[in-house]
Amino acid sequence: MRVRRRRRLLRCMRKSRELRSVQNNTAAIRPNDVILVSTFRNEKVRLPYFLRYYRDLGVDHFLFVDNDSTDGTLDYLNGQRDVSVWNTKHSYKRANFGVDWMNWLQRTYGNDHWTLVVDPDEFFVYPFCDTRPIQALTDWLDNSSIRSFSAMLVDVYPKGKLDENPYQEGQNPLEIASWFDSGNYTIKKNATYGNLWIQGGPRSRVFFPETPKSAPALNKIPLVKWTKRYAYVSSTHALLPRGLNQVYDEWGGEKASGALLHTKFLDTFTAKAQEEQSRKQHYAGSREYAAYADKLSEHPELWCKWSEKYINWRQLEILGLMSKGNWA
Amino acid sequence: MTIGIVMLVHNTLDRAEQVARHWTAAGCPVVMHVDMNVPKKTFAAFQKSCSDNSLIVFCKRHRCEWGAWGLVAASQSASELMLQNFPDVRHVYLASGSCLPLRPVQELIDYLAARPRTDFIESATTADVPWTVGGLDHERFTLRFPFSWKKRRFLFDRYVDLQRRLRIKRKIPTGLIPHMGSQWWCLTRQTLSAILQDPERETYDRYFKRVWIPDESYFQTLARQYSSNIESRSLTLSKFDFQGKPHIFYDDHLQLLRRSDCFVARKIWPKANRLYQAFLTDQAGAMKKTEPNPGKIDRIFAKAVERRTRGRDGLYMQSRFPRHGNENGLTSNPYSIFQGFTELFEDFEPWLAKASGARVHGHLFGPERVEFSGGQTLINGALSDSAKKRDYDPQSFLTSLIWNTRGERQCFQFGPADTQDINWLSARDPNAQISVIAGAWAVPLFKSNRDFADIRKEAALLQKIESDHLEILRSVWTKARVRIWKMAEFVEAPMEPIQTIVDEIGPTIPRRLSEAPTMVDLTGFGQFLQNLKNQGMHPYLMGDFPVEQAPVNMSRPSRKPYLVR
Numbered sequence: 001m002r003v004r005r006r007r008r009l010l011r012c013m014r015k016s017r018e019l020r021s022v023q024n025n026t027a028a029i030r031p032n033d034v035i036l037v038s039t040f041r042n043e044k045v046r047l048p049y050f051l052r053y054y055r056d057l058g059v060d061h062f063l064f065v066d067n068d069s070t071d072g073t074l075d076y077l078n079g080q081r082d083v084s085v086w087n088t089k090h091s092y093k094r095a096n097f098g099v100d101w102m103n104w105l106q107r108t109y110g111n112d113h114w115t116l117v118v119d120p121d122e123f124f125v126y127p128f129c130d131t132r133p134i135q136a137l138t139d140w141l142d143n144s145s146i147r148s149f150s151a152m153l154v155d156v157y158p159k160g161k162l163d164e165n166p167y168q169e170g171q172n173p174l175e176i177a178s179w180f181d182s183g184n185y186t187i188k189k190n191a192t193y194g195n196l197w198i199q200g201g202p203r204s205r206v207f208f209p210e211t212p213k214s215a216p217a218l219n220k221i222p223l224v225k226w227t228k229r230y231a232y233v234s235s236t237h238a239l240l241p242r243g244l245n246q247v248y249d250e251w252g253g254e255k256a257s258g259a260l261l262h263t264k265f266l267d268t269f270t271a272k273a274q275e276e277q278s279r280k281q282h283y284a285g286s287r288e289y290a291a292y293a294d295k296l297s298e299h300p301e302l303w304c305k306w307s308e309k310y311i312n313w314r315q316l317e318i319l320g321l322m323s324k325g326n327w328a
Numbered sequence: 329m330t331i332g333i334v335m336l337v338h339n340t341l342d343r344a345e346q347v348a349r350h351w352t353a354a355g356c357p358v359v360m361h362v363d364m365n366v367p368k369k370t371f372a373a374f375q376k377s378c379s380d381n382s383l384i385v386f387c388k389r390h391r392c393e394w395g396a397w398g399l400v401a402a403s404q405s406a407s408e409l410m411l412q413n414f415p416d417v418r419h420v421y422l423a424s425g426s427c428l429p430l431r432p433v434q435e436l437i438d439y440l441a442a443r444p445r446t447d448f449i450e451s452a453t454t455a456d457v458p459w460t461v462g463g464l465d466h467e468r469f470t471l472r473f474p475f476s477w478k479k480r481r482f483l484f485d486r487y488v489d490l491q492r493r494l495r496i497k498r499k500i501p502t503g504l505i506p507h508m509g510s511q512w513w514c515l516t517r518q519t520l521s522a523i524l525q526d527p528e529r530e531t532y533d534r535y536f537k538r539v540w541i542p543d544e545s546y547f548q549t550l551a552r553q554y555s556s557n558i559e560s561r562s563l564t565l566s567k568f569d570f571q572g573k574p575h576i577f578y579d580d581h582l583q584l585l586r587r588s589d590c591f592v593a594r595k596i597w598p599k600a601n602r603l604y605q606a607f608l609t610d611q612a613g614a615m616k617k618t619e620p621n622p623g624k625i626d627r628i629f630a631k632a633v634e635r636r637t638r639g640r641d642g643l644y645m646q647s648r649f650p651r652h653g654n655e656n657g658l659t660s661n662p663y664s665i666f667q668g669f670t671e672l673f674e675d676f677e678p679w680l681a682k683a684s685g686a687r688v689h690g691h692l693f694g695p696e697r698v699e700f701s702g703g704q705t706l707i708n709g710a711l712s713d714s715a716k717k718r719d720y721d722p723q724s725f726l727t728s729l730i731w732n733t734r735g736e737r738q739c740f741q742f743g744p745a746d747t748q749d750i751n752w753l754s755a756r757d758p759n760a761q762i763s764v765i766a767g768a769w770a771v772p773l774f775k776s777n778r779d780f781a782d783i784r785k786e787a788a789l790l791q792k793i794e795s796d797h798l799e800i801l802r803s804v805w806t807k808a809r810v811r812i813w814k815m816a817e818f819v820e821a822p823m824e825p826i827q828t829i830v831d832e833i834g835p836t837i838p839r840r841l842s843e844a845p846t847m848v849d850l851t852g853f854g855q856f857l858q859n860l861k862n863q864g865m866h867p868y869l870m871g872d873f874p875v876e877q878a879p880v881n882m883s884r885p886s887r888k889p890y891l892v893r
Contacts, residue, residue: 132579184710198646209712209717247647248648252638253639326637328632
């Protein structure tokens, strides 16, 4: 395991040469700042709300890798004081789906900081996120000697056809995609890394009804008190050293956990799926995107009678998708 | 006469200063002890910023580490300075930098003025309380602890082991009876000066320097020597989690703290601006509006501990994935499994639904598809009827179904032709009611119009599967409510067993009770418990009862039914 971890770290150093700094405001990072790290391609339409949401939560600095966007993302980010951007034209896939780049950014700028790794369509919710800033959470985690915090992906989707309600720049995507599946998830334990492997939700229900095994993984550990020795292994599903994956209790109790509301399913999704399928830059030969493109031609509806409408984190807590643990 | 505040500070100095100024504004002098670990420069700046206030003084600094002597030394130095510099002071209140006064300072002054001889210090003998986390209770006083628990855990543990093995015991100084309690006390000048000026103090200090967590026992033990009137409770509200760390209060606890009825709370998150603003600027307004309800805080934090240690029964999720045998309830609710009933009765499912009021499914684990009640393709929680998805993880399918339908009894049919992977799970589950008419699988075969060779082959297979299942149901690990009849036996008198099963399921909508039972009068119960505490015996099983409080309000609360699907 130590060898694997070292290899990850060496690899991220090597891959760091692919990154070209566009805007470096990292000098503004103060000790104890919470840093958000993200990689994206052509997501300009989502960024305004994304930045607002996380600034409101109390994130202090953003580290972005822009993978060759052509929609003016860089122009938009230009001049924002709390944003540092790197640009690359290299392959997302060959950088282990962006993980190498992010490992390097975290290693370089996130040492001894709480770092939150999310995609631009993911919105982090945690217990009391409506009343307590993210520093309250990280202070509490520090106090309790907890180094990593789990937040499962919860796919949210609109009622009706995906393109019925076009998403406007700056809009809260949850206004459109506000429904989710509350209780059709399966959990297995990964013996190699000790993390849980969670599948299910609408993507498994609609796109993988016959092959649930190939449905995408939903477990994520996005919030980590980073040190130079740490490395993500596959997306944010698993980390090394393995102890960081122990975000669940095995003796019957509940540890505190959050959720990532995954607002992938907007009207932008159809175009994205087609592009990604042809680019073949995603996991397992974009198998996931192939399944989407295949189904999307039939205009499927993700919504069903048993979908739950998202209200707040307390609802997710009651439904058992996340937990307050012993934070009160 | 006034009270003096001894404040132990180690970080967020700006908050400490804010609170200190609040105390002094009401005329209470404050002696600050700033941890030696705070850099000199920071300390100097802090001292300077407080220098305009003559009521704030600084004492000699000690290095404080959790569980070590430094905290006691700090309290001693600060208290000595307090008693010496401020002869007006009658009570000394020990607080930390993250404590926040909730009620107007004048109320505390009046309260203590009315009790001039009372020492408020939680103090109980080790035998009576289960407070200790980590297994050291009386041994705190009989072993030596030269190694830091935080930094040198390994040496700490080994040294404890070694002493236990060699049966080394320290002698407790004669006359001392070890007591423990919250480190936040409020002592009278008389008691405190008696402790500090004791001719034996050097002996005691030497002894307590090697006691584990002396800040929870030094004053608690010695106060018993001198105090004429100990009220064994802390005036500081402080709640602890399952690891013995204090819970932290945030802005959203404002309402809760308003109703707490305590003088001081700890610990407050330093960035909880609203709390500091509410309680330091508009104190009278902050507290007066609401009826005190201290029990609520107690419940909320007790619940948090229970959630962390026991969790919700039958829930499997990202941060709760119990090992085999540690589930604390394999499923969340009772459910019934019927094997052989649909085979034997023509219209069993609708009949059962009507008789029991429960939700009756077909063969949930059938080979073709999941036969949800009413032929639905999806059910609560968006569980789908795809057999492939179900068979990807049948146990999780069952636990999810029961979890998703909390509040509604589920019944389903089962049989040897179904996916059998849930057999151990349901057998081990006390929530399961399993009724089996053994051999009833033969009836559909009997009615079918198939080649006999096929029938025979199938029958042999089904019989084998069912007998394996019955073996599980009869094993010693089975916790489910299991009833097995041979088909023949059942057919002779079918109604009686069916009646029993349906009675056990019970009507899903129990008749509402028209009247609440009358509670016994609890006036004085809190005082009774307090008296026990004052005798050094802490009753803890019943939870926190306020001492001076009106009797429990008996008017029946109009509770709204709260449904969670």
